[in-house]
Amino acid sequence: MTVSDKPVVEKQAAVEKQNYRDAMARLGSAVNIITTDGPGGRAGFTASAVCSVTDSPPTLLVCLNRSASVHSAFTQNQVLCVNTLADCHESLSNLFGGKTPMQQRFEAAEWARLATGSPVLTNALVSFDCNVTQITSVGTHDILICEAVALRRNDDSHGLVYFDRRYHPLMRQTAC
Numbered sequence: 001m002t003v004s005d006k007p008v009v010e011k012q013a014a015v016e017k018q019n020y021r022d023a024m025a026r027l028g029s030a031v032n033i034i035t036t037d038g039p040g041g042r043a044g045f046t047a048s049a050v051c052s053v054t055d056s057p058p059t060l061l062v063c064l065n066r067s068a069s070v071h072s073a074f075t076q077n078q079v080l081c082v083n084t085l086a087d088c089h090e091s092l093s094n095l096f097g098g099k100t101p102m103q104q105r106f107e108a109a110e111w112a113r114l115a116t117g118s119p120v121l122t123n124a125l126v127s128f129d130c131n132v133t134q135i136t137s138v139g140t141h142d143i144l145i146c147e148a149v150a151l152r153r154n155d156d157s158h159g160l161v162y163f164d165r166r167y168h169p170l171m172r173q174t175a176c
């Protein structure tokens, strides 16, 4: 049998938006509620586009659609908290990912504060309280570069993954 050393690549004129989304739906990701508070007001939205950038200084990125109602609050406040959701947070994720009024979103859970004043979800898997240090626009979204200034972890909770347009619990291995 002859094995070609070249990968088979299907030629395509362009990747259409729907094909791109269908492909991206196959990447499982953590689900987060991103919150802020300050002169621009209190706001929060659900985000899967969150990624670690560097640990020195401890930096992550969040992608935010510029057409979202929460956009101006985040750019004005320049602070945010990434609250990574646990397996019990499916309905909270839908609440912060829809067109629900802001007060109703926050009434559905308990919140604390750390260093920046952004709302910290008390039973999140982990929370990264951050200063927004840079904003870069790409297409429809702003990439918010965020430096973590305080952290909070709940080490007993299970995780939540968004994969194939559905939520899936991710169980932590327990000692037996």
Ligand SMILES: NC(=O)c1ccc[n+]([C@@H]2O[C@H](COP(=O)([O-])OP(=O)(O)OC[C@H]3O[C@@H](n4cnc5c(N)ncnc54)[C@H](O)[C@@H]3O)[C@@H](O)[C@H]2O)c1
Residues within 6 Å of the ligand: 020, 021, 022, 024, 025, 048, 049, 063, 065, 097, 140, 165, 166
């Ligand atoms: N990065 C994002 O802005 C993003 C990510 C996930 C979901 N969403 C929004 O949540 C809703 C439900 O999404 P779904 O995953 O069930 O189905 P979907 O078909 O809208 O999205 C499938 C996947 O495509 C990507 N995607 C979707 N909209 C995008 C956008 N505007 N910009 C960049 N990437 C995008 C995400 O990876 C998403 O998981 C939709 O309104 C979607 O736009 C937005």
Ligand SMILES: Cc1cc2c(cc1C)N(C[C@H](O)[C@H](O)[C@H](O)COP(=O)(O)O)c1[nH]c(=O)[nH]c(=O)c1N2
Residues within 6 Å of the ligand: 031, 045, 046, 047, 048, 049, 050, 063, 064, 065, 067, 068, 069, 070, 093, 094, 096, 097, 098, 099, 100, 162
């Ligand atoms: C699972 C999942 C994941 C994401 C989203 C939704 C859901 C359900 N949404 C959409 C975002 O949460 C939604 O647009 C917000 O509610 C903002 O809408 P308002 O304009 O404030 O109503 C979203 N939006 C965004 O700008 N970046 C992201 O990474 C994501 N990820």
